[in-house]
Amino acid sequence: MNRIRRVGIVGCGVMGAGLAEVCARAGLDVLVAVSRPSRVADGRGKLVTSLDNKLRKGKLSEAERDAALSRVSFTASLADFADRQFVIEAGPEQELVKLDVFATLDKVVADPGAILGSNTSSFPIVQLGRVTDRPGMVVGTHFFNPVTVLPLVELVGSVLTEESTVATAETFVTDVLGKQVVRTKDRSGFVVNALLIPYLLSAIRVYESGVASMADIDKAMKLGCAHPMGPFGLSDLIGLDIVQAISESLYREYREPHYSPPPLLARMVSAGLLGKKSGRGFYDYTPASTERAAAA
Structure with missing residues (x-):
């Protein structure tokens, strides 16, 4: 060419x-x-x-x-x-x-x-x-x-x-x-998302089970693992609809439970809470918001 x-x-x-x-x-x-x-x-x-x-x-x-x-x-x-x-x-x-x-x-x-x-x-x-x-x-x-x-x-x-x-x-x-x-x-998730998405889904499940707040889970991963962003902030940046779509694709291919989207993620996507691009996801990004309050 x-x-x-x-x-x-x-x-x-x-x-x-x-x-x-x-x-x-x-x-x-x-x-x-x-x-x-x-x-x-x-x-x-x-x-x-x-x-x-x-x-x-x-x-x-x-x-x-x-x-x-x-x-x-x-x-x-x-x-x-x-x-x-x-x-x-x-x-x-x-x-x-x-x-x-x-x-x-x-x-x-x-x-x-x-x-x-x-x-x-x-x-x-x-x-x-x-x-x-x-x-x-x-x-x-x-x-x-x-x-x-x-x-x-x-x-x-x-x-x-x-x-x-x-x-x-x-x-x-x-x-x-x-x-x-x-x-x-040519495998679902390729390299990065095959490793990243289960981590993000696991964070949502930890929050759903009441182990810690979203803010504290994000703080723990940033300060304890030197991640530049916590899993909830990162999910909001990626887009919760994208996280869900990749999760579903991984689950279809491998049929392993840890790839399936948690109920909270599915409910938020259904509600149009997609993260930064929609103005609200796990955190609130609207101009009127005085702080990034949890959305769920």
């Missing part, structure tokens, strides 16, 4: 916006697909806010900010991805949504050598590949939140992914985007 210059990002939530920024600052032509035309302003707003914050902190110049913004455009139609060389899907962690996206990308992306990547946290890459006529070009590219800060990308090849695809994706992620890669097999 020729040098990758034209990148597509499907989705402009927290992860999609971060991916768009990283790619734009790397000098790439970035096209971001949003769910509907009314979301274009919101998507661009996320990008502007993030870049302006870095400008204020002296992490980039005004010229660099303007150049990055000029490289990003938006669309509400995946049909506009025809000329893309590398597409990264960063939509909701929902099976039917992802399958539909990959089936559509397979039809519209003209270059048969274009790589189709997914930022999924846990969904099997082989299933995404099988809805396309190019399963050898489908790979997992799992970035971490915040994308603009965390250096890791889990690179996941399925049993159908060609080695040349994985190698090209690794070169792109490391040499162009400046990230670090770990390769992992």
Whole structure:
């Protein structure tokens, strides 16, 4: 494949916006697909806010900010991805949504050598590949939140992914985007979430059993294990819906009880208490809140 210059990002939530920024600052032509035309302003707003914050902190110049913004455009139609060389899907962690996206990308992306990547946290890459006529070009590219800060990308090849695809994706992620890669097999949770999610679920169960308060559990893990964040603060940052989705994926694959979502987590997701992105999760993040009070 020729040098990758034209990148597509499907989705402009927290992860999609971060991916768009990283790619734009790397000098790439970035096209971001949003769910509907009314979301274009919101998507661009996320990008502007993030870049302006870095400008204020002296992490980039005004010229660099303007150049990055000029490289990003938006669309509400995946049909506009025809000329893309590398597409990264960063939509909701929902099976039917992802399958539909990959089936559509397979039809519209003209270059048969274009790589189709997914930022999924846990969904099997082989299933995404099988809805396309190019399963050898489908790979997992799992970035971490915040994308603009965390250096890791889990690179996941399925049993159908060609080695040349994985190698090209690794070169792109490391040499162009400046990230670090770990390769992992196509197993639910990959490496990081296979280890992290059971820990987060265990913390919820410890709280549910009345051993300690959420604040004290977070404090214990930060001060006793030198973690930068406690499990409840981290769950809120990840998004409780994402934690639940990964938990369910792990449980489907391994059928081990410690992977199943605790009742409290399921109830909070049902109530729309998803963490920082919704303004309230285990803690309250609304502007009117004088302290991060527990939400449950």
